[in-house]
Amino acid sequence: MKSALLPERGPGDRLTAIFWRRPRVLLLLLITPPLLWLGVVYIGSLAALLLQSFYSIDEFSGLVVREFTLKTYVELFRPANFDIIRRTLVMSASVTLASAVLAFPIAYYAARYATGRWKAVFYLGIMLPLWSSYLVKVYAWKLILAKEGIVTWVADGLGLGFLLDAALALPGVGGNSLSTSFLGTFLVFVYVWLPYMILPMQAALERVPKSMLEASADLGASSAQTFRTVILPLAMPGVIAGSIFTFSLTMGDYIIPQIVGTSARFIGLAVYQLQGTAGNLPLAAAFAVVPIIIMLIYLSLAKRAGAFDAL
Amino acid sequence: MRTLELMGTSALALLMAIAPAAAQITAIGASEGQVNIVAWAGYIERGETDAAFDWVTGFEAASGCKVNVKTANTSDEMVALMNEGGFDLVTASGDASLRLIAGHRVQPINVDLIPSWSTVDERLKNAPWYVVDGVHYGVPYMWGPNVLMYNTEAFKGAPPTSWNVVFEEMTLPDGKSNKGRVQAYDGPIHIADAAQYLMAHSPELGITSPYELNEAQYAAALNLLRVQRTLVGRYWHDAFIQMDDFKNEGVVASGSWPFQVNLLQSEGVPVASVIPAEGATGWADTTMLHADAANPNCAYKWIEHSLASNLQSDLAVWFGANPSVPAACTDGRGMLDAAGCTANGMDDFDKIRFWTTPVSTCAQGECVPYYRWVSDYIGVIGGR
Numbered sequence: 131m132k133s134a135l136l137p138e139r140g141p142g143d144r145l146t147a148i149f150w151r152r153p154r155v156l157l158l159l160l161i162t163p164p165l166l167w168l169g170v171v172y173i174g175s176l177a178a179l180l181l182q183s184f185y186s187i188d189e190f191s192g193l194v195v196r197e198f199t200l201k202t203y204v205e206l207f208r209p210a211n212f213d214i215i216r217r218t219l220v221m222s223a224s225v226t227l228a229s230a231v232l233a234f235p236i237a238y239y240a241a242r243y244a245t246g247r248w249k250a251v252f253y254l255g256i257m258l259p260l261w262s263s264y265l266v267k268v269y270a271w272k273l274i275l276a277k278e279g280i281v282t283w284v285a286d287g288l289g290l291g292f293l294l295d296a297a298l299a300l301p302g303v304g305g306n307s308l309s310t311s312f313l314g315t316f317l318v319f320v321y322v323w324l325p326y327m328i329l330p331m332q333a334a335l336e337r338v339p340k341s342m343l344e345a346s347a348d349l350g351a352s353s354a355q356t357f358r359t360v361i362l363p364l365a366m367p368g369v370i371a372g373s374i375f376t377f378s379l380t381m382g383d384y385i386i387p388q389i390v391g392t393s394a395r396f397i398g399l400a401v402y403q404l405q406g407t408a409g410n411l412p413l414a415a416a417f418a419v420v421p422i423i424i425m426l427i428y429l430s431l432a433k434r435a436g437a438f439d440a441l
Numbered sequence: 442m443r444t445l446e447l448m449g450t451s452a453l454a455l456l457m458a459i460a461p462a463a464a465q466i467t468a469i470g471a472s473e474g475q476v477n478i479v480a481w482a483g484y485i486e487r488g489e490t491d492a493a494f495d496w497v498t499g500f501e502a503a504s505g506c507k508v509n510v511k512t513a514n515t516s517d518e519m520v521a522l523m524n525e526g527g528f529d530l531v532t533a534s535g536d537a538s539l540r541l542i543a544g545h546r547v548q549p550i551n552v553d554l555i556p557s558w559s560t561v562d563e564r565l566k567n568a569p570w571y572v573v574d575g576v577h578y579g580v581p582y583m584w585g586p587n588v589l590m591y592n593t594e595a596f597k598g599a600p601p602t603s604w605n606v607v608f609e610e611m612t613l614p615d616g617k618s619n620k621g622r623v624q625a626y627d628g629p630i631h632i633a634d635a636a637q638y639l640m641a642h643s644p645e646l647g648i649t650s651p652y653e654l655n656e657a658q659y660a661a662a663l664n665l666l667r668v669q670r671t672l673v674g675r676y677w678h679d680a681f682i683q684m685d686d687f688k689n690e691g692v693v694a695s696g697s698w699p700f701q702v703n704l705l706q707s708e709g710v711p712v713a714s715v716i717p718a719e720g721a722t723g724w725a726d727t728t729m730l731h732a733d734a735a736n737p738n739c740a741y742k743w744i745e746h747s748l749a750s751n752l753q754s755d756l757a758v759w760f761g762a763n764p765s766v767p768a769a770c771t772d773g774r775g776m777l778d779a780a781g782c783t784a785n786g787m788d789d790f791d792k793i794r795f796w797t798t799p800v801s802t803c804a805q806g807e808c809v810p811y812y813r814w815v816s817d818y819i820g821v822i823g824g825r
Contacts, residue, residue, distance in 0.1 A: 187812060210820030217823070272682075276689035306621035307690060310674035393627055393676035394823045403815060410812050 176422075183415035194411055202412040206420070211400075211413075215420055218397040221312070222380040225319040229327040229376045230369055232320065237331035237368075256325050264322065268389050271318045275390065277307035305392055315391035319380050326375035334368020335361070370432045377428060381421045397421060465549045469741050475507040476739035479522045479531040481726070482512045483760055484583075493776070494759050496752035504746070506739035523547070529734040530743060532582050532726045535570035535796040536630060536811075542571070542578050547729040549576045554741055557748035560766045564790050570797050571727040580744050581765035583756060584725035586786040586793050587626070587634070588714040590697035590705075592687065595622070603717045604638050606694045608669050613693065620672050624686060624695035627676035627822070629814035630796055633722050634696060635662040635669070637794060641719040651722065651794055653803035666821045676822060687712060699761035699785045716789045723786075723793035751775035763787045 138144060149156040185194050186201040205211060240252040259267065274280050285294045298304040298311060305311025338361055346356040384398030395403070397417055404414035432438070478485060485508065488495030497508050511528065513519045516537035523531050523546045533541055541547045552558040558580070565581040572578070591601055599614040606613070607623045625631055636651035639661055646658050654662060677683035677695065684701050686692045688710060702714040728747055730740050746752065753764035754775025763785050764770065770782035786793070801810040 210816070210823055210825045213823045213825065214819070272685070273689065276685075277691045278689045306674035309690065310621075388678070389682065392674070392822075395819050400819060403819065410815065413816070 179415050179418055181415075182411050183419050185412045187410050187412055202416045205413055206416055211417075214395050214397060214400050214417075217394060218381055218421075219424070221316065221319065221396065222377045224316060225323065225380045226327075226373045226376045228316070228320050229324050230331075230373060233324060233327040233331050233372065234369075237328045237335055240328075241332045241335035256328050259321075260325055265385065267322060268318060268386055271314075271321065272309050272390050275308035275314045275317065277309070279307075279309070281308060309390050310392055312391060312394075315387055318386050318390050319383070322386065323376040323379050326379065327372035330371040330375070331365065331368045334365045334371070338364045367436050367438075370435055374425075374428065374432060378421070378425055381424065465551050466554070466737050466741070467551065469554055470738045472505040472742065473736040473739050474505065475509060476530065476736050476743050477509045477511070477528045478743070479511050479513055479519055479528050481532055482514065484512075484532050484726075484756065485510045486756075486759065491759075494755055496746075496750055496755055499750065500743065500746045504739065504742045506736070506742060508743070520544075520546075523731060526731070526733060527735075528731055529736045529740040530731070531729050533571075533579070533729050534724050534726050536798045538571045538579065538727050538729065539573075539798055539800075541729060542573055546732055547578050548732045548734070549578055550580060550730060550744070552577055552580070555580065555745050555748065557745055557766070560748060560768055562765050562767050565725065565765055568725065568795070570725060570795060571729070579727035579729035580748065582726040582728045582747060583753075583760065583762040583765065584723060584795070585699055585760070585762040586716060586721045586723040586789055587696050588699060588702065588721060588786065589717050590687070590695055590702050590712055590714045592693035593711040593713050595693035600713065600715055601694060601717065602715070604634070604696075604719050605642075607672070607696065608635070608638055608665055610668070610672060619694065621674045622691055622693045623669075623672050624675065624677050624683065624692050625666075625669055625673050626696050627678035629811070629818040630722070631696070632659075632662050632666065632814050632818060633794070633796070633799075635665045637722060638719050639665060649804065652797045652799050653805060653808045654799070655805055655808055659809045663817055663821060666818070667825075670821055670824060701761075703761045703784070716786065716792050720792040720794060721789070723795050725795045753777075757781070757785060761785055 138147075182194075183202055184198050184200070185196050186199045188195050206215065236252075236256075240249065240256075244252050276282075282291070282294060285291050294308075297313060298307065300313075303312040303316075305313070308314040308317070342360055342364075343356060346360050351359070382398050384396065384402050387394075387396045387399055397420060401414045401417045404410045404417065483490075485497060486494045487497035487508070501507055511522060513522060516534050519531055519533055519537050520540055522528060523541055524544070531537075531541070531547075561581055565584070568581070571581075589601060589604060589607070591606070593600075595613050595615045595617075597614055605611065606619055607625060611619055613619050613622070626634070632654075633651035636648055636654055636658065639646055639658070640648045640651065643661060646661055648654065648658050674690070674692075675686065677686065677697075680698065680701050683692075683695065683697060684705055687695075687701075687705060697714065699714065702712060705712045728744055730737065730744075734740055748766055751774050753766045753769035754777040756762065757764045757769065758776045758781060763782060764777065764787075767787075769775065770777055770779050770787060782788075799808060799811045799814060801808055
């Protein structure tokens with residue numbers, strides 16, 4: 131009499147049998163490496179950073195005191211440090227707003243009107259700047275915005291030099307030239323992060339069903355009304371997703387404000403300098419926690435607005 | 442148990458007593474085949490950037506030691522790399538060298554094993570940034586001043602003689618204000634430049650060293666820097682960005698290095714440099730040997746090479762710096778000549794106060810330590 135079961139053919143079969151009988155073993159085996167990566171490398175380093183921020187620096191020797199304290203967080207609210215946080219937040223918010231305003235028409239055209247070859251041209255046009263080195267772009271902008279650069283030259287040539295001068299005379303954001311003012315930093319930020327706003331927006335706009343627009347028109351809505359009540363709400367998750375990119379990328383960047391701007395510090399720059407030259411790791415860590423908290427608040431608000439529903 | 446403890450402690454005590462004696466080697470043995478150096482960019486050239494500048498291949502052929510270079514961009518990177526280990530030598534600046542010594546990262550150098558030690562500049566032989574309690578923790582490599590670079594057209598006929606052109610608002614010889622047309626170094630060590638200016642102009646503060654400031658002196662220096670902030674469009678930290686600013690941004694005066702001055706002059710930009718009446722700050726780099734160097738023999742051979750060969754001469758030309766061996770200015774071992782040494786500030790040694798890390802204990806009792814220089818300079822640049 132023959133057995134209904136086929137005989138085992140070796141260790142491979144035995145292994146398969148184990149996986150078949152206990153599917154959790156296979157799951158565990160597959161998921162352990164990425165979990166370790168996430169747990170140790172990602173969360174672990176973050177936790178080490180967090181821990182540092184609860185230490186403080188000794189006033190006299192400049193050495194790190196490894197005792198739990200909130201002193202370092204109080205330091206964040208010293209005027210000079212709080213300035214940095216406020217400056218970074220204002221910059222991130224304005225870059226995000228400007229990117230949204232600029233990106234919407236581009237994304238809208240690319241999603242709804244561009245077809246065939248034009249669509250490819252749009253995609254390429256948006257992606258192309260991302261393929262060249264970030265540093266090259268920033269240095270190029272430094273030259274474009276310089277006092278003796280092309281922007282000033284064109285403005286003077288068109289007799290619009292007074293407009294540029296008026297913009298540079300604005301208190302707070304102006305400066306000696308575009309490349310040494312907050313205005314210049316802002317322009318470069320918007321240029322560099324714009325694609326990250328356009329792409330999610332375009333994806334969201336492409337998902338707005340045409341039938342809804344037709345229904346809206348059939349019901350007598352003007353195009354402005356359709357835009358306000360149908361397209362914008364449906365595209366909002368894309369706008370929010372894009373804003374997460376532009377907001378967080380601006381907040382973390384420390385290269386652009388080093389090359390273009392007034393040399394006033396942003397959070398990223400402050401962290402870089404404090405952990406480096408100063409050896410003030412606790413304050414650097416506390417500064418690094420600020421964007422994390424801001425982004426957590428931002429993400430929870432975005433979640434409430436439905437930005438992740440499509441995920 | 443008690444005996445064990447006793448044995449343990451005595452063994453430890455014995456080890457600690459022996460360790461410093463063992464740290465310094467007494468004779469140079471056979472080559473290990475390689476030497477690993479942490480250096481500033483452009484400090485160790487093997488003719489790959491420019492064929493005319495090569496002070497490595499000759500050494501490798503003669504000594505049998507392959508030179509491996511890890512370049513670092515800041516003093517802190519250097520300290521971090523040396524803490525990590527795996528290197529034999531480092532070209533440390535004055536704001537890193539004392540930290541390395543205090544952290545026991547470097548070992549004393551036996552200068553008797555270096556034949557060319559006698560040729561080293563007398564002014565550098567016992568410099569406080571690498572000699573502690575009479576022990577030499579390295580050998581001088583290169584030094585240079587932080588000069589005042591200015592545009593010769595803006596200062597037509599009346600070159601600046603004081604740092605006041607970058608510290609106080611004034612009308613320059615070309616009839617325009619200096620507001621927005623000057624720069625300052627984007628590093629906390631620049632506070633020392635302000636302190637040095639005050640040494641000459643506010644003697645009542647009693648500053649004796651720009652790196653040792655008490656609270657009152659420090660506050661006065663910060664106030665001066667706040668005035669400077671209103672004049673400066675952007676601070677400089679990258680030599681090439683500064684050169685670009687002199688060309689495209691209308692900047693006409695700034696603290697700078699001979700490196701930028703030489704390069705801009707070679708491009709035909711109308712600039713010149715001066716060490717103003719108040720004197721200048723400067724940097725002096727030292728070759729230091731790692732406490733756990735794996736290749737001490739090759740390291741000692743490199744140190745000798747750094748003093749004896751064309752390195753001192755050609756590197757001075759390459760970097761706009763000054764050799765630590767004065768003979769290199771004139772003996773034709775490389776491309777440097779006496780005029781080049783003068784241009785780089787060789788004769789101005791006495792006017793220069795070299796970078797050292799400010800620490801809390803100082804001659805006048807208690808001084809403001811470096812970490813506060815960092816956070817306060819951030820505040821000043823941010824407009825506080």
